[in-house]
Amino acid sequence: MAELKLILITYMQFYRRHVGLLLLFFIGFSLGAALLTAIQGLNLEAGKRYQQTTALIANPVTHFIRPVLGENRLPNSMWSRIRAAGFTQVQPVLEGVIETDKQQKLALRGVNLLQWLTQNTDSSASASASTANNSYSGFEQLLNTVYIDPKLMQRLNLKNSRINIKMGDATRTLTVSELQGLGMTMLVDISLADKLLRANGVISYFEVSGLNSKQAAKLNALLGEQARLEAAQEQAFDALSEAFFFNLQALALLGYVVGAFLSFNAIKLAYNARAHLQQQMWVLGCQRSALIKALAIELTLLSLFAAVLGAILGAALANALVMDVSATLRGLYQLDRSFVVSLDSSMVASGFTLNIFVLLGFLASQSARLSTVLARIKWPMLILAITATSYLALTANTKMGALLLCVCVLLLFFVVTPPIVKAVFKLPWPTQNPIIQWLKADSIVQLPALLSSVLAILMAMGAAVGMQIMVGSFSDTLDTHLEKRLSADLYVRPDQNIQALGTKLTELPEVEKVGVYWSANSELKTPKTMVAVDVMAFGATASYNQHLTLLNNKAPTSTVFEKNKNGIVGCLVNEPALLQYSLTVGDVITLRQHINTLTCQVRAAYYDYGEQGLNVVVTTTALVNSSLSYTEYGLSLWLKPNSDVDAIAEYIQKQHQLDSQQVIANQQFKRFAKQLFGKTFYVTQALNIFIMLIALFGMWVSFLTLGRGQLQPMAVLQTLGVTQLQLLGAKILQAALIILTTLLLAIPLGLCLGWVLLTYVMPIAFGWTMAMTVNWLQLGGFTVLIFILALFVSALPLIKLTRSAVADNVAKL
Numbered sequence: 043m044a045e046l047k048l049i050l051i052t053y054m055q056f057y058r059r060h061v062g063l064l065l066l067f068f069i070g071f072s073l074g075a076a077l078l079t080a081i082q083g084l085n086l087e088a089g090k091r092y093q094q095t096t097a098l099i100a101n102p103v104t105h106f107i108r109p110v111l112g113e114n115r116l117p118n119s120m121w122s123r124i125r126a127a128g129f130t131q132v133q134p135v136l137e138g139v140i141e142t143d144k145q146q147k148l149a150l151r152g153v154n155l156l157q158w159l160t161q162n163t164d165s166s167a168s169a170s171a172s173t174a175n176n177s178y179s180g181f182e183q184l185l186n187t188v189y190i191d192p193k194l195m196q197r198l199n200l201k202n203s204r205i206n207i208k209m210g211d212a213t214r215t216l217t218v219s220e221l222q223g224l225g226m227t228m229l230v231d232i233s234l235a236d237k238l239l240r241a242n243g244v245i246s247y248f249e250v251s252g253l254n255s256k257q258a259a260k261l262n263a264l265l266g267e268q269a270r271l272e273a274a275q276e277q278a279f280d281a282l283s284e285a286f287f288f289n290l291q292a293l294a295l296l297g298y299v300v301g302a303f304l305s306f307n308a309i310k311l312a313y314n315a316r317a318h319l320q321q322q323m324w325v326l327g328c329q330r331s332a333l334i335k336a337l338a339i340e341l342t343l344l345s346l347f348a349a350v351l352g353a354i355l356g357a358a359l360a361n362a363l364v365m366d367v368s369a370t371l372r373g374l375y376q377l378d379r380s381f382v383v384s385l386d387s388s389m390v391a392s393g394f395t396l397n398i399f400v401l402l403g404f405l406a407s408q409s410a411r412l413s414t415v416l417a418r419i420k421w422p423m424l425i426l427a428i429t430a431t432s433y434l435a436l437t438a439n440t441k442m443g444a445l446l447l448c449v450c451v452l453l454l455f456f457v458v459t460p461p462i463v464k465a466v467f468k469l470p471w472p473t474q475n476p477i478i479q480w481l482k483a484d485s486i487v488q489l490p491a492l493l494s495s496v497l498a499i500l501m502a503m504g505a506a507v508g509m510q511i512m513v514g515s516f517s518d519t520l521d522t523h524l525e526k527r528l529s530a531d532l533y534v535r536p537d538q539n540i541q542a543l544g545t546k547l548t549e550l551p552e553v554e555k556v557g558v559y560w561s562a563n564s565e566l567k568t569p570k571t572m573v574a575v576d577v578m579a580f581g582a583t584a585s586y587n588q589h590l591t592l593l594n595n596k597a598p599t600s601t602v603f604e605k606n607k608n609g610i611v612g613c614l615v616n617e618p619a620l621l622q623y624s625l626t627v628g629d630v631i632t633l634r635q636h637i638n639t640l641t642c643q644v645r646a647a648y649y650d651y652g653e654q655g656l657n658v659v660v661t662t663t664a665l666v667n668s669s670l671s672y673t674e675y676g677l678s679l680w681l682k683p684n685s686d687v688d689a690i691a692e693y694i695q696k697q698h699q700l701d702s703q704q705v706i707a708n709q710q711f712k713r714f715a716k717q718l719f720g721k722t723f724y725v726t727q728a729l730n731i732f733i734m735l736i737a738l739f740g741m742w743v744s745f746l747t748l749g750r751g752q753l754q755p756m757a758v759l760q761t762l763g764v765t766q767l768q769l770l771g772a773k774i775l776q777a778a779l780i781i782l783t784t785l786l787l788a789i790p791l792g793l794c795l796g797w798v799l800l801t802y803v804m805p806i807a808f809g810w811t812m813a814m815t816v817n818w819l820q821l822g823g824f825t826v827l828i829f830i831l832a833l834f835v836s837a838l839p840l841i842k843l844t845r846s847a848v849a850d851n852v853a854k855l
Contacts, residue, residue, distance in 0.1 A: 049328060049336040056316060067309065068348050069739070071400075075352025075393035080359040083389055105258060106272045107132070107248035107265065111563045111635040112671025115244035116269055124248070127264055131253070133157065136232050137246040138239040143206040143213055146198065147703075149227040152235020155184055189221040189229040207238055214238070267636070309401070341401045349393035356389060420457065427454040444802035448795060452501060455791045459500055463783050464489055477764060481772045484755065485780070492780065495741045499784050500791065502737035503828060507792020510824065511816055512799040516651075519812040523651050524712050529589045530557065531687050533706045534694060535676035543698060544677050552690055555680040557586040560665060562672035564633040564640065566623075566656065573623060575633055576655060577640065577670065579662040580678070587659065590648040593617065602645045603661050613642035614659040616650035618809030623656050633658065633670075640668035651810050734828065742835040745777065770840060777836040778829075785825055785832075 057064045107124075109116050124132050136152040188205055190198070195218070198205075203218045221229065236243060250271075253261065262271045323333065431454055434447040467485040471478060489496075536543050540558070548556045562577040580586045584600045592598060592614075603612045610630060619625045625644055633640045642660060650657060665672055681687060691705045759769060793816070800814050 045328060045332045046335055046339075049323065049332060050339065052319070052323065053336065053340050056319060067344060068351060071345070071348035071393075071397050072352040072355055075349055075396070076355035076359055078396070079353045079356030079389040079393055083357055083360040083386065103249045103251055103274050104253045105250040105261075105274060107250060107261075108270050108272055109247070110267065110270055111565065112638070114673075115241075115246065116248070118243040118245055120269065121245065121248065124261070124264065127261075129250070129253075129257070129261060129264075131251045133249050133251075134232055134245040135247055135249055136235045136239065136241055136244075138235070138241070140228075140238050141208045142198075143208060145703075148198075150230065150235055150238060151227050152230050152232035152239075155231040158184070183217070185231045185233060187217045187219050187230070189219050189224060191224040191226075192220045192222060194224070194226060194228075195220060209238060209240070342398070345397035345401060346390075346394055348397055349390050352393045353386075353389040356393075424454070424457045427457055438802050439806065441803070441807050444798065444806050447798050447802060451791070451794045451798060452504070455500060455504065455787065455794075456497055459496065459784065459787050460489070460493055462787060463496060463780060466779055466783050477759075477768060477772050480755075480759070481776050485776050488776075489780075492745075495737075496780065496784050498737045499741060499781070499832060500788050502734050503785055503788035503825075504791030504795055506734055506824070507789060507821065508795030508799060510821070511792065511796030511814060512804070514817050514820070515796070515800055515812055515815045516804075518815045520651055523591070523649060526591055527589050528708055528712050529680075530678035531681040531685070531708055532679040532691055532694070533676060533708075534679065534700070535704050535706075536698065536700060537704075540674040540677065546698075547677065547679060547694070550690070552681050552685040553679055554682045555586070557581045557678035557680070558662060559675045559678065560662060560672045561675060562635060562665060562670040564635040564670060566631055566633055568623065573656055576657045577633060577665065577672070578657060578659050579665045579672070580659070582662050587614070590614065590659065592646050592648050594646075598646065598648075603664070606643055610641055610643050611660065611664045612645040613664075615644050615647050616653060616657040617647055617811065618650065618654055619644075619656045619658075620647050620809075621805050621811075622654065622809040625656075631658075635670045638669045638671070640664070640670055649810075651812070654809055738828075738831055738835050741781075741832050742838060745836045745839045773840045774833070774837055777840065778833055781829060781832045781836065785829055789821070789825065 107116070107120075118134070121132065121134050133154050138150050139147050140150045141147050188207075190200070190205075200218055204215055205218050206213050206215050216234075230238070235241070250261070258271060265271060320333065324330075427450055431447065431450040434443060434450055438444050438447050464486060467482045467489075471482065534543070534547070544556050544558065547553055557580050560579040564575045564577050566573045566575045580589075584598045584603055587602075588597045590598055598614060601612070602614060605611050613631075615625055620627075625631070627644050627646060629644045631642060631644065633642075640660070642658070642664070648659070660668075679690075681690065687707055691707060694700060695702065695705050756769060760766070796816075797814055800812060805811050
């Protein structure tokens, strides 16, 4: 035991003298783990979003009571009836949108804040309740305060702790208080929300905490046909966002691998620097078993500390992105809660486990026997990688299969990259310059030490190019899609009397056609589960659906909506209905809404980028005849050629007392849509940048690691008369060739990954198909930029090395 203690103390003294090595180790593992734990934290908190109520009460929500399909509100009397039946854990929630005096529209959520005075809340909510109770009698402050997340307060620029909310023609000024964890939604007491939203006592839904199966059955019977009882685990967000988090986790894992390559360099540097120390301890009588135990303890502790640091950095990174991520998840995936990412033991455990595996891999790689085996199976591995890639390319039909295909493509390039880079220096060059000949020989010797950085750059650049191709292809497809989908000249969204306004607008001489947008919530029973379906109608005939593009790239015709011989009307479904929900053209589906139904036959499918849910399109006539309750959202106006869009929009606003937010021009609508979808890839692009920075840092570490091994040959060359400038030029040329070859290999890797993402991941995970487009100019500019940056970080240690005097180099040997 004393021997083991002395060995560990010696190791600690080694790190005290080589703090840089310790920092490199932590930076590599911590940055990689930070990416992984950031996404893990976002996913974890999204999954735990019902662990507290909307009022931030630490009481897990198990069920929701929502209006029956076709209705939007519940009567307040239902709460009294439910509580009278003994269900005291039920609390009402009122949601809506308010407008400030600065024309800002904000989401508002009202809850029973009197719970703060009687139940356990988080610290920030408790503080707010305590302040209210101490400052005013009768809870006046508590019931008249608007609670806002600090980040949202900064965005709204609320400096005087006051907010002015418009209530019709009047404006009400309210006190603002900071409350962490609310995200983009403001929180008020439900009595205040009722006044601000002019809800007249209705409720959006009820939250139910701690409801067991027996109580759920009793409550369901009590509700009868007046409301729906839904389990918290069955909300739409969990199913819709699964692909989003799956892709982010895959990208974060890629970032961890790049970070692991960086740590490999740090470990290798420490291993080489400590080789003499290990030999001395062996000579002094330290037992082999004690040295192995000390090494195991050392690596375990370092891995644990790196995992903890990575988890802390990951939580900070996740919270920095959470506002934008929440906006994306709310807009596209129906996120109904905001959340704050906090440090979790599972985040540390996952980072620690991966770190241990990487370190065990490094120790295994030091075995001469393993190196011999790997050299022998190199070509069989290439054949296996090609075979596996070909097989998966033909059979992949799940998210995991698509991910494995990406892994196989990476492995394929991992196998072929080292021999290709080495071949660059083995091929005959058109020069007999002795420095160049030395450079070729030296490069072949140094390549094994640089291999981890070469592969890190290859992986990071390939992933960046692949993601760039996917984002670019999606953007190009979305532009074309929106150009057709948002083809009306004006979109009008009045608050009431929509049909009457549509009739009046039809009479305008400049208006060619007026379409509508009606939507009805319904459900479709599938063999696996009950699926939520949005039934939409844009007009009475196919001419109002020309903005939809069918999968055959044609517009719908009248035959699509005609009745068949059995009297069943035709309908359209979106592309995810075929790819995600297994519907086929020709299926007869029955859509249910409470006691009403709509039966139609699927005649065709249309592209619906950005939508992962199941949508069905019918005519307004079919929707009215079905008796489904629907909501009229607005009107679409197509104007006659050469009409002045701005003038007509202004006329409609003045004539019908509408504001600028209710009459929206085509281009403005498209801009809103592009901004929403652009946020989808915000986190992806941020992770890509982070991964590339880690890879560049790894390249700098690699050339720094090679420094001591270069002293002897450089001292010999300087002794033979080679100048420092010539030496620097040769070493920079060596680095440039290695980096350039790697980047040129990363481009086809990125193209392959982009093709896999678009051909497999996108349809399987999201339910969309699209063509691959490559912006070669943008790709070339990005490659040049990365080449310059990589060459710069590689040149920094080389400049320092070549500036050393001959005597200094010899003295360090």
